[in-house]
Amino acid sequence: MNIVVLVKQAYVSDFRPSITADGKDFEKQSLVNEMNDWDRYALEEAIKIKEEMGGEVVAISVGEDCDDTLRKCFAIGADRAIKILLDSTDSWNIAENIREAIGEEKFDLILAGFQSQDLNNALVGPILAGMLNLPYATAVTSVKFEDREVRIRRELEAGFEEEDTLSLPCLLTVQTGINRPKYPSVRSILKARTREIKEVRVTPKTPTFEIKRLYFPATKKGKTIEGSPEEVSTKIVEVLKERGVL
């Protein structure tokens, strides 16, 4: 089973970043990179499949600055890594670039994270499936191979799931929780440093949108409880009594 895994070096979104004065971009120093959380699960699933069935795992990422993430993929078990030298936040363009870059690759399966943790678009995977005319499924929570077919479950609402079978090759975007991603060992991290990342140049694409303005949403916040842990606890107990919970 030859597997292409799409990985993104995304921004940490636990804290909000600063916006530049012209309102069109983020202050670079307010942003921290890491491998997109959803993609960790996609890579782990790829490695799991490779360990069971053999084959090769190729990690592909887009942008000048994605070496850390691709090295992490090596450390976790990827066989090759491809870096597409063209930064973009336009999912459509990213999918076009990936399509161009994987032209030569022979694959049975493309895996990607369901969405990115910073932009939350959930677009690149299924757009690419459309461009490559591949059968696909999103928010996948389990993957099982049967001959030239894959049986998957995908997440719906309210705890429901759907079971489908897809012919190969196909594209799947995985939901978090599909597996438990392992952490790479120190030895494998060190070894990954010397592995070769293949760089691919692609032709610039026409953007599908233009950012007009970035801003912070008007927050209507509830009442704030402040003070020492002791004071905060006292106030919470008061509220709970007042509202009949206690």
Added chain:
Amino acid sequence: MEVFAVAEHSQGELASISLELLHLANLIKGSGKSNAIVISNNGRVFAEQLAKYADKVWAIEDKALENYHPELYTDIIFQVLSRVEKPALVLIGDTAFGKELAPYLAAKLNAPVQTDVVGVEISDRVSISKYIFQGKVMVDVELKASECYVLTVRQSLFKEGPEVGGDVNVISIKPSVVPRRNFVKYIEPAVGEVDISREDVLVTVGKGIGDISKVKIAEELAELLGGVVAGSRIAIDYGWIPKDRQVGISGKVVNPKLYFGLGVSGASQHVMGMKDSELIIAINKDPEAPIFEVAEYCVTGDIHEIVPELINKLRQIKG
């Protein structure tokens, strides 16, 4: 502009998002028409409901279309759009259904696509607003000029709108592609020992609690408050909390007397599953956490300092 709302239905029921999309379509259509597209093996059963709020309903019936299928739906919508005036804007719900269908459809239509849209404006260009960074930042973008556009729209935003009373066209369009994905079955949610949607008090654990060893303080707090612990998606993924206790659109929608969030940041799919709770108290170390927008009482601080103190106080009260 011609605006198309793709209706969503499952197991014989029309999803409420279908009408929400039409309300939005009527707001933005200008001199164009609002259209509903409903695809099923028995499309006319939904057509009357949709016609109340659409200028025109395209009810597509075919026995191959009993269950949602992304390749077949894309093919049918593509065929509908090839018969209408351009430009055309396609609205789909930002649901498990829409998130899957929209990008693939957009690729086939060669259309710009945006997801989880919360506002749309049509002038000489189509502009949209959406949240990024897990709800912490908003962005307004203008789409490039195109024959077709595809947007997924966040749920529960456009709940009401005027009646339009349009025509129903039951049309037969045959799928022109052979599907390579086959629907097997729906799987019901696993039933756990506790049904969190029936509990009065939920202490909900999020990523911010740190690790599994800290879940104990949440359990203690829940017990003292006469409730149970629940979890955000991440707490479930990390194996801290059982899957049947997941709060959110993909887990369970809850409205307890007390929702107490510990380190829950408040991703939109979580917030939509708990915002109607009677009393919401949230503790988070990030003052910008989106959960604070729906919380009645907001505490910016360290769970591990505050909760043990609170547990002590509750113990004293309970004797």
